[in-house]
Amino acid sequence: xxxxxxxxxxxxxxxxxxxxxxxxxxxxxxxxxxxxxxxxxxxxxxxxxxxxxxxxxxxxxxxxxxxxxxxxxxxxxxxxxxxxxxxxxxxxxxxxxxxxxxxxxxxxxxxxxxxxxxxxxxxxxxxxxxxxxxxxxxxxxxxxxxxxxxxxxxxxxxxxxxxxxxxxxxxxxxxxxxxxxxxxxxxxxxxxxxxxxxxxxxxxxxxxxxxxxxxxxxxxxxxxxxxxxxxxxxxxxxxxxxxxxxxxxxxxxxxxxxxxxxxxxxxxxxxxxxxxxxxxxxxxxxxxxx
Amino acid sequence: xxxxxxxxxxxxxxxxxxxxxxxxxxxxxxxxxxxxxxxxxxxxxxxxxxxxxxxxxxxxxxxxxxxxxxxxxxxxxxxxxxxxxxxxxxxxxxxxxxxxxxxxxxxxxxxxxxxxxxxxxxxxxxxxxxxxxxxxxxxxxxxxxxxxxxxxxxxxxxxxxxxxxxxxxxxxxxxxxxxxxxxxxxxxxxxxxxxxxxxxxxxxxxxxxxxxxxxxxxxxxxxxxxxxxxxxxxxxxxxxxxxxxxxxxxxxxxxxxxxxxxxxxxxxxxxxxxxxxxxxxxxxxxxxxx
Numbered sequence: 001x002x003x004x005x006x007x008x009x010x011x012x013x014x015x016x017x018x019x020x021x022x023x024x025x026x027x028x029x030x031x032x033x034x035x036x037x038x039x040x041x042x043x044x045x046x047x048x049x050x051x052x053x054x055x056x057x058x059x060x061x062x063x064x065x066x067x068x069x070x071x072x073x074x075x076x077x078x079x080x081x082x083x084x085x086x087x088x089x090x091x092x093x094x095x096x097x098x099x100x101x102x103x104x105x106x107x108x109x110x111x112x113x114x115x116x117x118x119x120x121x122x123x124x125x126x127x128x129x130x131x132x133x134x135x136x137x138x139x140x141x142x143x144x145x146x147x148x149x150x151x152x153x154x155x156x157x158x159x160x161x162x163x164x165x166x167x168x169x170x171x172x173x174x175x176x177x178x179x180x181x182x183x184x185x186x187x188x189x190x191x192x193x194x195x196x197x198x199x200x201x202x203x204x205x206x207x208x209x210x211x212x213x214x215x216x217x218x219x220x221x222x223x224x225x226x227x228x229x230x231x232x233x234x235x236x237x238x239x240x241x242x243x244x245x246x247x248x249x250x251x252x253x254x255x256x257x258x259x260x261x262x263x264x265x266x267x268x269x270x271x272x273x274x275x276x277x278x279x280x281x282x283x284x285x286x287x288x289x290x
Numbered sequence: 291x292x293x294x295x296x297x298x299x300x301x302x303x304x305x306x307x308x309x310x311x312x313x314x315x316x317x318x319x320x321x322x323x324x325x326x327x328x329x330x331x332x333x334x335x336x337x338x339x340x341x342x343x344x345x346x347x348x349x350x351x352x353x354x355x356x357x358x359x360x361x362x363x364x365x366x367x368x369x370x371x372x373x374x375x376x377x378x379x380x381x382x383x384x385x386x387x388x389x390x391x392x393x394x395x396x397x398x399x400x401x402x403x404x405x406x407x408x409x410x411x412x413x414x415x416x417x418x419x420x421x422x423x424x425x426x427x428x429x430x431x432x433x434x435x436x437x438x439x440x441x442x443x444x445x446x447x448x449x450x451x452x453x454x455x456x457x458x459x460x461x462x463x464x465x466x467x468x469x470x471x472x473x474x475x476x477x478x479x480x481x482x483x484x485x486x487x488x489x490x491x492x493x494x495x496x497x498x499x500x501x502x503x504x505x506x507x508x509x510x511x512x513x514x515x516x517x518x519x520x521x522x523x524x525x526x527x528x529x530x531x532x533x534x535x536x537x538x539x540x541x542x543x544x545x546x547x548x549x550x551x552x553x554x555x556x557x558x559x560x561x562x563x564x565x566x567x568x569x570x571x572x573x574x575x576x577x578x579x580x
Contacts, residue, residue: 172469179462181482192471195485199501207497211489 016040017142018080018134020063020071022049022087026139026146026242026269030086031058033143042078044071050087072132083129086139140240140267148243148287150263154275156284158258162225164190166260166288169227177231183241186256188224193217201228205250212255222282224256229290230265243285244269245277252281263287306330307432308370308424310353310361312339312377316429316436316532316559320376321348323433332368334361340377362422373419376429430530430557438533438577440553444565446574448548452515454480456550456578459517467521473531476546478514483507491518495540502545512572514546519580520555533575534559535567542571553577 017034019041021027027050031041043060061074075083126136140147158166165187172185172192184201186194186208193211196204205226211217228241243261251259268274278285307324309331311317317340321331333350351364416426430437448456455477462475462482474491476484476498483501486494495516501507518531533551541549558564568575
């Protein structure tokens with residue numbers, strides 16, 4: 001404990017929300033949902049992760065990864081007490097991080113956090129920031145609209161064979177959740193054909209498309225499911241599994257029939273374009289109990 | 291049961307061995323080991339899987355995948371009672387298989403065998419052939435020289451960090467063995483960075499090389515381990531995990547430090563060139579208890 005933890009967590013509704021933004025469309029969607037509730041949002045886009053456009057016209061302060069001191073100073077000056085991390089973030093190289101003085105003081109624990117899986121890294125960083133008096137929340141706590149509902153989105157329904165594949169995929173993800181790796185598999189004909197680890201869902205889907213093109217994967221087009229699930233003991237304040245229109249494109253290119261994600265524990269980026277794309281491609285999208 | 295099972299299994303030492311050959315260098319290595327023991331070997335290379343050269347000067351009969359009737363007829367005429375499947379075989383398309391009449395009679399069970407994982411398919415085919423009076427053996431039973439020994443091959447030893455990564459990889463493979471998928475992972479810095487499913491080990495290693503090139507994987511070069519293990523309840527007569535010189539090349543290209551495989555339950559194709567390649571690349575190769 002540092003002795004610097006002066007601001008006790010509170011309901012936070014009156015304080016502006018500090019939203020640290022990685023890549024993708026989700027950070028701005030969360031910002032809009034929170035603003036619609038009448039809460040002020042201060043954006044902290046991360047250089048190298050968040051796209052440069054989209055922040056003009058919104059209150060924001062760019063951060064380098066590693067600038068913990070700058071974040072604490074600016075967020076306090078803005079009156080923030082609650083903090084949300086949202087958006088994609090490629091695991092940074094130790095050497096590309098440019099720590100400021102606050103981070104340098106904590107380097108031994110930063111290095112300890114660095115070894116191990118992604119959850120390990122994020123939960124260490126989260127615990128560390130909470131010691132400075134901030135409350136770390138999940139994006140779904142401030143913007144529940146982003147969560148995947150239970151049941152079908154769009155017009156296409158999964159077949160019975162697809163439902164069997166979904167069950168097998170969920171079973172696999174339950175068995176491997178404790179290893180802190182990817183949260184997705186592709187299952188076709190009761191056969192697990194791809195497992196996501198560090199490469200990410202989009203890369204895994206490209207691999208499935210490649211296996212189909214090369215003849216290595218020969219299930220009929222339109223069969224097979226992308227299954228994404230929350231890890232059993234995942235800290236849901238970080239990195240809930242997410243899907244968006246690009247996921248639908250990847251699933252269609254891989255010749256699969258649909259997408260199943262854990263309802264209430266996965267995030268849908270841009271739901272309207274996702275449903276339009278899914279219906280057009282004949283892809284089902286379903287939220288299932290985990 | 292078909293009533294056609296006339297030849298009871300016996301010790302088989304006097305009968306020639308029927309060796310059904312997929313791709314890679316292993317089938318001819320097994321044939322040589324068996325021949326060196328003084329047993330006659332009849333090769334049955336599979337069209338589309340076995341390389342066309344290498345069989346001249348050896349007793350052989352080409353087979354199409356699906357020609358069960360032809361196999362039974364020729365193998366019986368040669369006096370074979372024991373059968374070994376060896377070499378790589380990409381899961382064939384249902385539509386590319388050209389069944390002969392014996393296979394057609396059994397089509398309902400052939401289709402049942404086809405749904406599900408690779409072990410499922412192979413064990414069904416194996417049980418089926420045994421009903422015709424053949425004894426199905428593992429390649430390691432007729433040629434134990436091909437098995438990976440316990441301990442280090444070559445001059446390079448794993449570091450303590452590499453040993454931790456090996457333990458984590460084996461733990462993962464134990465947890466997922468029941469799913470009948472790939473038998474390999476890449477672990478670096480106590481983090482599972484790639485999991486093999488239908489794509490095969492070489493493709494997984496290319497993915498790791500790609501993640502390193504794109505900056506997605508940023509562990510130091512020379513760290514990280516390819517871990518291959520036998521599945522807990524695998525029928526060892528089929529498809530034991532294997533490594534060869536090409537595996538060493540893939541591991542070196544992926545910037546990893548070494549290879550760990552389950553001793554006594556994995557196959558080493560071309561051990562001499564493998565050790566030369568590993569020593570030259572500074573890669574360790576170790577056989578570990580599973």
